[in-house]
Amino acid sequence: MFFTILYYDWQILKAGRLLPIGLGLLGIFVLLACWTGQKRLDFQEQALREVANAEAQLHRESRATVATLQKSGATFTGNSHRNPLEPGGAANATGNRYFTLPVLPSAIIAAGQSDLQANYYKFSLNKKQALYHSEEIENASILYNGQFDLAFVIVLLLPLLAIALRYNLLVQERERGTLSFLQSSLASTFQIALAKSVLRYALLLGSFGLLSALGTWIFGRALPLESWLKMMGIVAIYLGFWFVLASLIDKPQSRSGRNAAILVSAWLGFSILVPAMLNLLVNVWYPVPSRIKWIAEAREAAAEARKNSEQILGQFYEDHPELMPKSQQIDYKNFAAVSFSSNQNIEKAVAPLEKALEGRIAERNAFLERFRWFSPAPMVQLALEDLAGTGHERYQAFQTQMKEAHEIYRAYFAEKIFKLEKMTAEDYDRIPITRFIERVNP
């Protein structure tokens, strides 16, 4: 009986307008999401290529300049801040290294944090706090509107299509007067509702699966099978939630309009209001310490460091006797050494604020993680972002590794700066290159 209902319902659906309109819209949404995803990834990959080229070109040119100067014994006559023979000039201008986050093959699924956080950092001798200023250039209006990605289709649009297909299955039979006819057959009301729901669920899920595979392939960003299967697993559960919810609302004695109103309200609540409310509550309970405060604190420390620069530099050598120059004479006029040791002091002054900020962000995220169960929408969104490699966890790992890599980079030059050594062509080959290591398995 179940399959008979299924068959006849399929015939009715085929003849009606709802199915072609619904699936047509789904097709447009998925293809649009794949197109915007392709453009987004092209942009990010192009930027990463430019980073790699800039890094390689700078290294090539600086190395060649130093080799020429070494050979001729001439001194550098250009801008002193960009002197490639000086480790300070190399660290800040002529030997810059970048730390980059690769784009994963599954990144087309969700933009996630990729347009909000930096995907590459340029290293110099600057304070590590300066790195937090790295970000991609983007029009705030576009950032504010958000990305039309597959995650948006899945989290916000698929439920609307599910509601449109399922909201009045039983009510409609009653309103048309065909429910009693169906009930007079051997099937129970439950079986009727189940067969109709399963058909629509399978059609929606199958169409999404097919369209997403096809769309990503057409736009040259075919998903790896494993990622596609994981995405479909998430979609299957999420769609299941909306079909079950719609089934609970759709009682024969109800009214179509009432069902639609309740389901759309539930969609608005789960998808938009609950997450926005959680965001608001976390802001009240765990307000983020403003980075603006860092500015004043860092400037205070900078002014203090300037007054005591000689003392700070002397103290630095006391703490690091291994960095004493061969002459055993401290050069208090060495700009790079003074600047580096002063920056260390500024970093120490700002460190408590930085720690407080990081701690608070962790508390906020823990709160949101704990309460995300209030709504399926953010749960699915976050799962998709993790799958795409654009989630918070991967970006946090990226920033942690970036800070470690920055330390390695600075330590390499610090040794030469404090020992008052010059850069050689070979030294340029030894400037540390650190690459991001995937620790999270999306």
Added chain:
Amino acid sequence: MKGLRQNGLFHILLPIYWILFGIALLHGSLEYRHLNTIQSEAQAKTYQQWLAQDPKSPHSAAHYGLYAYKPRTLLSIIDPGMEDYLGSAVWMEAHNQNEVKLRAVQDAGIFARYGKLNVAYLWQYLLPLIIILLAFNSVSAEYESGTLRMVLSTQLSARQFLLGKIAGQYLSVMLWFFLPALLVGGVVIIQQAKGQEWWAALPGFMSMALFYGLYLGLFSTLGVLLSAYLRHSNAVLLSLLGFWALGGMLLPRVGSAVAKQMHPSPSAIHFTEKVLNDREKGPDGQGSYEKFQEQVKAKALVQYGVDSIEALPVSFAGLALQAGEERDWKVYDQYYGQLFRTFQKQDAFLARLNLFSPMLLLRSISQGFAGTDLNKHLDFTHQAEQKRREIQSLMNEDQMKNGVGKERGYLADAKLWQQVNQFQYQAPNWYQQVKQQAWNLFALGIWFVFLAWGLNSTAKKLNPA
């Protein structure tokens, strides 16, 4: 109106709305106070730090620089707009035109993309949805139950009947949802205002009130007319919900993707490399900085009729620094000019799309009058850069005048630092805000013309058959 108040949905939606409104307003008000306190304290502190500098060369002071902080507007309590996506502080230092940094959204955590509930969001998205849910069967139910024949058999004309339905919907939403909320919002804003701030914000607040009022009228009219036109409650509801979802959720994202393809903005690496390159090589083929310095020197010697730097009546260091600054300004004007023009083209495209969505129209108008949109941000960026250039010129002129013979050895003191006034952002006045919103206001007008036509033609076709 009476019928609406008997609607069960009305009694469910009303308390939900007021709870959400209360929380959103309270949060908006707390956030405004918190952020403005931080901003004004930081502004005062960094200015004090500037004044407290020890004697040093003017150029060192220029490198130490100052910060400009973007103040939150009073009306951001109602509509924080894009503020979380825009930076809030910019370092005004020698040589570099820095970008406005510190976007709050970067620290917002895993739910960053969902935004924070705010009053404007409730008025722009939730109130139209409430109107849709209350109005979708306002006329179609009369068709379905057969009572329309009875109503129209009286002396009441179809137009009067429709206008009555629209007025009923509109007044219910205005009296129970919007106007009391506006009053409470106004009281909170007055309470948060310092001194004359409230008077300065009043035209913006009144404009927001007016356009939100018109906007709710637009949705009430649309709901009733579609209910009369389509005649089947289910079809009306699905159409209105589709319009709401497409206009509010889908269109801005699709529009953004298209705008970005039509007017692509550069990546940060591309932009900074270009700026660095042009600064190194010179904007007009002037050559490297070193060559440029030689040109400046040669020009100065001719101008002052002397044969050595030492014989110049001004400090060459100051002269060269100012010439270098002016050379860099050309580069910044070119690249930042291009970038901001690209943003404005993207925004102009998005504004054209607003025509298809009253929600997006009102969103832009509301942010414009609240001073939380991109226009204000670009204006702030421009004013901060002008201030930076003013500071650089002042420092370099002092070096030129007082550094003769001492060059980089010349030390300026607090007298010079005091000549730099604290940066105060001058927000656009109400007239400028209206001018910036001209297209959106025109598009809103088009919607009303369309609805007037819709009312007329629907009234003509309204018959109970």
